[in-house]
Amino acid sequence: MTDIRDQEPSESNVNGVKAPDANDIKLPFADSPKRPSIGLALGGGVARGWAHIGVVQRLDELGIRPDIVAGTSVGALVGGCWVAGHLPALEEWARSLTKTRMLTYFDVMLGGSGIMGGKRLEKALRRYLPATDISQLPQKFIAVTCELATGHEIWLMDGDLAEAIQAAYALPGVFPPRAQNGRWLIDGALVNPVPVSACRALGARIVIAVGLHADAFGQGVMQRKKRFDQLAVEGEEGLEKAAKGKLTERLMMRRLFHAGQNAPGVGSVMLASFNILMDRVTRARIAGEPPDVLMTPQAGHIPLLDFDRADELIKLGRNAVDQQIRELESALSYLA
Numbered sequence: 001m002t003d004i005r006d007q008e009p010s011e012s013n014v015n016g017v018k019a020p021d022a023n024d025i026k027l028p029f030a031d032s033p034k035r036p037s038i039g040l041a042l043g044g045g046v047a048r049g050w051a052h053i054g055v056v057q058r059l060d061e062l063g064i065r066p067d068i069v070a071g072t073s074v075g076a077l078v079g080g081c082w083v084a085g086h087l088p089a090l091e092e093w094a095r096s097l098t099k100t101r102m103l104t105y106f107d108v109m110l111g112g113s114g115i116m117g118g119k120r121l122e123k124a125l126r127r128y129l130p131a132t133d134i135s136q137l138p139q140k141f142i143a144v145t146c147e148l149a150t151g152h153e154i155w156l157m158d159g160d161l162a163e164a165i166q167a168a169y170a171l172p173g174v175f176p177p178r179a180q181n182g183r184w185l186i187d188g189a190l191v192n193p194v195p196v197s198a199c200r201a202l203g204a205r206i207v208i209a210v211g212l213h214a215d216a217f218g219q220g221v222m223q224r225k226k227r228f229d230q231l232a233v234e235g236e237e238g239l240e241k242a243a244k245g246k247l248t249e250r251l252m253m254r255r256l257f258h259a260g261q262n263a264p265g266v267g268s269v270m271l272a273s274f275n276i277l278m279d280r281v282t283r284a285r286i287a288g289e290p291p292d293v294l295m296t297p298q299a300g301h302i303p304l305l306d307f308d309r310a311d312e313l314i315k316l317g318r319n320a321v322d323q324q325i326r327e328l329e330s331a332l333s334y335l336a
Helices: 046-061 072-084 086-096 099-103 119-128 161-168 196-201 219-234 237-243 249-257 268-289 310-322 325-334
Strands: 038-042 067-074 140-147 152-157 178-180 183-187 206-210 294-296
Touching: 038 046, 038 072, 038 196, 046 072, 046 086, 046 206, 046 310, 067 072, 067 196, 072 086, 072 140, 072 161, 086 119, 086 310, 119 161, 140 161, 140 196, 152 161, 161 178, 161 183, 196 206, 196 268, 206 325, 294 325, 310 325
Parallel strands: 038 067, 038 206, 067 140, 206 294
Antiparallel strands: 140 152, 140 183, 178 183
C-alpha cells in the first residue's frame, strides 16, 4: 500500500521508477470490514456545491465509502444522488449548464413565496433521479432542513428522496417552502450549514465534513465589491432598453440581480446576506461540533449563482480532498 507522504505522484523515486499516480492511492483501513463507521457531512453553498461532486468522486477513488451521508441544501442534492447511484447523471447535467441554459430553469414568480416556482428544476431533478425511498438506500442518508414556523432543525430520513432534496435546498426568498407531514420546510443551511451533528447522532466514529464558505470573504469580497460598484455606475441603462420590449424572464432576472441607481438589486442583496449568514453560522457550528477531517474547497471567489462553472468547481473539490489526505490517513489509522 502506498503512503502519499513518502512519494509524490508527479515525480520519480530514487531508483528511477515513477511514483504511482494519486488516483491509484488507497488509504489504509478505508475498505477494511473492521474500520470505524464513517460519516460525510456535505454543506450548503448554492452553485459552489458542485465542488461536492469532485469531493465524493475523489473519496470513492481513495476507497472511502461513508456509512452515513448528511447533506444540507446543495449538499443534500449531491449526497442524495451519490448514495442513490445517480451521481454520473447529475455531473453530466451540471457540466452541461451554461448561463443561457440556466435561464430555462428560472420560472420566475410574481406574488409567490419565492422568486422562482422551482417546478422546472423539479422536473429536471426527477428526470435524473428516479423515484427512490430514502430508507431503501444502501447507506444511511439525511437531508437536513429547517421548519419555517419554529426554526427547528428537521432531519428527513425516509420518504421520497427527491422531495427531501427539494426541501433541503428551498432557500427562502428564492424557492417556496416545501410542505411535508404538515410542516413547511426550508433550506437547512439556515440552521446547520455543515451537518456534522447529524453524522455523529447516527453513530459515525469518523466524520469528514465539506464546508463551502471557508474563503467566502477573501478574494470573493473584492470581486463582489467591484461588481456592485460597476453595476451602480451602469445603473438602469440596459434595463431601460430591454423594457421597451416584452418583460421576459431574462429581464426579470436582471431586475432582481442587477443594481439600481443607488444599490444592488434585491436578489443580489439577498444572496450576499445569505453568504454572510452561512459563513457566521458555519464558524459557530464547526467550533462547537468539529469534524475529524474538514475539507474546504477554495470556491469563495465563485458567485453563488454561477452554476455554469461546474468544471472548475469539481476540480476544486478534488483538490480539497488531496490536500487533506494526510489527515484522512491519520483519522482512519488512529480511530480504527
